[in-house]
Amino acid sequence: MRRRHPNKEIEEALRHAEAQGWRVEIGGSHAWGRIYCPYDDKTCRCGEFCITSIWSTPANPTNHARAIRRVVDRCSRRRTEQDD
Template identity: 40%
Template sequence: MVERPRHPKKDIERVMRVAESHGWRFAKGKKYYKAYCPCGEHLHTVHVTPSNPWYVVHLKYRFERTGCWDRRSS
């Protein structure tokens, strides 16, 4: 399996790795990553160069609010 490229911002990379441990997978685009939920119902985008200083906090909560966050994929 090909590993995705690292996110240039360490805080966002950390959130993405936690999401991957919950079964989410990421695909790299030009200006964002697409985050696919393990259940296939949710899709989020993760910007490469966010301008909002609260972006990391909001991204973390956005992942945690999905209904399948606690369900681990097998």
């Protein structure tokens, strides 16, 4: 079990990501952690793979939580599989 994020909205967004199969890793340089796409596909996110940093104290936690959900929901590989 991972450590909870201190912000409720961001924690909810992380749980949403985990429910979609994304992996949450805590730690790293300059961030609380990162989320990783379950597909790890080169076509996903313009060849950059789906990796997104999670900040511990963003200037606007609501916007950061919204951005996390947006990355998860707009994953090109996930949307392709849903269309099939």
